[in-house]
Structures are given as C-alpha cells and as structure tokens.
Amino acid sequence: MSASIIDGKAAAQALRERLAIEVSRIDAEHSWVPGLAVVLVGEDPASQVYVRNKGKQTAEAGMRSFEHKLPASTSERELLALVETLNQDDSVNGILVQLPLPDHIDAQLVIETIDPAKDVDGFHPMNTGGLSNGDPTALVPCTPLGCLMMLREQFPGGMAGLNAVVVGRSNIVGKPMAQLLIAESCTVTVAHSKTRDLPALCQTADILVAAVGRPEMVRGDWVKEGAVVIDVGINRVQLEGQEKARLVGDVAFTEAAENARAITPVPGGVGPMTIACLLRNTVVAACRQHRVVCELS
Numbered sequence: 001m002s003a004s005i006i007d008g009k010a011a012a013q014a015l016r017e018r019l020a021i022e023v024s025r026i027d028a029e030h031s032w033v034p035g036l037a038v039v040l041v042g043e044d045p046a047s048q049v050y051v052r053n054k055g056k057q058t059a060e061a062g063m064r065s066f067e068h069k070l071p072a073s074t075s076e077r078e079l080l081a082l083v084e085t086l087n088q089d090d091s092v093n094g095i096l097v098q099l100p101l102p103d104h105i106d107a108q109l110v111i112e113t114i115d116p117a118k119d120v121d122g123f124h125p126m127n128t129g130g131l132s133n134g135d136p137t138a139l140v141p142c143t144p145l146g147c148l149m150m151l152r153e154q155f156p157g158g159m160a161g162l163n164a165v166v167v168g169r170s171n172i173v174g175k176p177m178a179q180l181l182i183a184e185s186c187t188v189t190v191a192h193s194k195t196r197d198l199p200a201l202c203q204t205a206d207i208l209v210a211a212v213g214r215p216e217m218v219r220g221d222w223v224k225e226g227a228v229v230i231d232v233g234i235n236r237v238q239l240e241g242q243e244k245a246r247l248v249g250d251v252a253f254t255e256a257a258e259n260a261r262a263i264t265p266v267p268g269g270v271g272p273m274t275i276a277c278l279l280r281n282t283v284v285a286a287c288r289q290h291r292v293v294c295e296l297s
C-alpha cells in the first residue's frame with residue numbers, strides 16, 4: 001500500500017478560516033475580539049519558528065496578538081509578575097509562555113501561575129486534570145488536539161477499539177495525546193526510552209503517534225500495514241555538504257509511507273495544526289470568559 005499524505009497545512013488553513021468567521025461574528029455581535037499573549041524568554045530556535053508563524057496567523061484570523069519578548073536573563077520574579085499582569089488584563093484571553101524556559105526559571109511554577117481560564121496551552125494542572133477526568137471544558141494542549149482532529153478525519157466511523165501506540169511520554173504531547181485517545185475508546189499504550197522491543201509494539205498499532213524528538217527513529221517496518229501514522233517530531237538536521245538544515249520528523253517518512261494507509265508529513269503536518277489549535281483554544285477561552293456561546297463547528 002502507498003499511504004495518502006495527510007495535508008496538515010490545508011486542514012490548518014480550513015480551521016483558521018472557520019475561526020476568522022467566528023471572530024468576525026463575535027466582533028459584530030459583541031464588539032470585542034479574542035486576544036492572545038505570547039511570552040518568549042531567550043532565544044530557543046524552535047520557539048522562534050513558532051512565534052514567527054503564530055503572530056501572523058493570529059492577526060489574519062482577526063484576533064489581537066500581544067508579543068512579549070524578554071531577554072534570557074529575565075528573573076523568575078519578573079516573569080511571574082508579567083503573567084499576573086496578563087491574568088488581570090481583560091483584552092488578553094489566552095496566555096502562552098514559550099517552553100523551554102531558561103534553567104533559572106521554574107517552568108512548572110510559571111505554568112501554575114497562569115489563570116487556568118487563559119491557559120490556551122492546556123498545561124495548567126487544572127486543565128490536565130480536567131482532560132484526564134473527561135471534563136469537556138478543559139483546555140486541551142494544542143499539538144495533541146491537532147493530531148486528534150486529523151485522526152478523526154481518517155476514521156469517520158470512530159476509533160473505538162483500535163490499538164493506539166504513542167511513542168513519547170512528555171507532558172506537552174505524549175501524556176495528553178494518550179488521554180485523548182483513551183477518550184476515543186482506543187486501547188492505548190504509551191512507549192518511551194525504556195520500552196522493550198519498541199518495533200514489535202509499534203507493529204500492533206492501528207494508530208501510531210511518534211513524539212520523541214529523535215529524527216527518523218520510527219522505521220518503515222515498525223508500521224503495520226494500513227496503520228495511520230502521526231509524526232509529531234520537528235527535528236532540524238544538518239546534512240553534510242548542504243548549507244541549510246532540513247526538517248525531518250520522528251518517522252522515516254518514505255519507508256513508513258509504504259506500509260501506512262495515511263501519514264502526516266514534516267513539515268506540513270502536525271506543526272501547522274498546532275498553531276491553528278492555539279488560535280481555536282483562544283477563541284473558545286475568550287467566549288467562556290465573556291460568557292457567550294462559541295459557535296465553532
């Protein structure tokens with residue numbers, strides 16, 4: 001079988017178009033627009049890519065974008081004070097503090113300082129707890145949410161009873177992805193660096209989500225015939241004799257595409273959907289804060 005390629009870029013654009021329509025409806029009926037604040041401390045390259053695309057797309061959807069770029073030397077106290085200011089600011093409906101943060105800042109403390117109602121990353125314990133309890137009002141982390149949306153398109157009849165393997169157990173992707181798949185009634189296994197015989201485990205997966213951050217670790221023969229493969233990895237690899245770094249996923253794409261029924265590419269797969277879901281979470285959060293019904297389909 002040769003896999004169909006899941007077009008995350010197109011799916012993200014379609015989602016952003018629906019968001020723009022909802023934002024203009026809200027503006028017309030209620031005279032406010034959702035606002036998203038992004039805080040970047042220091043100069044992590046992955047975060048810079050993210051911020052670049054995000055600011056543009058927030059504005060294109062008709063929303064307000066507030067960027068706070070702070071030097072790497074910013075103290076924990078200063079960052080917490082900024083978060084508290086943003087918590088109090090009614091024009092800010094969503095707050096995202098880019099991770100990773102410099103070592104001298106306690107990232108968990110920063111996350112726990114964000115008002116859970118404005119935590120559009122879905123990292124606050126109130127939201128992670130809500131997700132695991134099946135609370136429909138919990139804000140869901142953007143990357144796993146984007147993966148779920150693409151999976152739902154692949155399984156019009158639902159995912160109940162399917163074997164899902166999530167490779168990676170991070171708080172940002174692996175754990176919340178597993179929760180979402182459990183809620184879809186999949187049988188979920190979370191694999192990680194200590195997992196024994198990872199290839200054999202992956203071969204049992206109807207749904208395989210790779211989120212480990214290791215370039216092309218998942219090989220073609222790990223993929224079951226007809227599986228749907230979601231590649232969350234965004235790895236910059238420097239090839240010899242080439243000037244520019246190339247982006248590759250956690251999955252060896254060409255090999256895996258021979259066995260998979262459908263697969264996300266890198267770039268153009270999960271990445272664009274992550275940003276679109278961030279905007280979605282901001283619109284949803286803004287509607288809740290204003291106690292108006294969100295009419296997103």
Ligand SMILES: Nc1nc(=O)c2c([nH]1)NC[C@@H]1CN(c3ccc(C(=O)N[C@@H](CCC(=O)O)C(=O)O)cc3)C=[N+]21
Binds near residue numbers: 096143267274
């Ligand atoms: N609090 C927080 N939340 C995050 O969600 C978060 C973060 N911190 N820190 C950094 C990482 C990274 N991240 C990306 C999202 C989209 C693309 C993206 O759109 N990638 C394009 C490629 C862009 C390119 O060409 O370089 C694609 O995959 O097609 C990349 C990276 C979100 N992150």
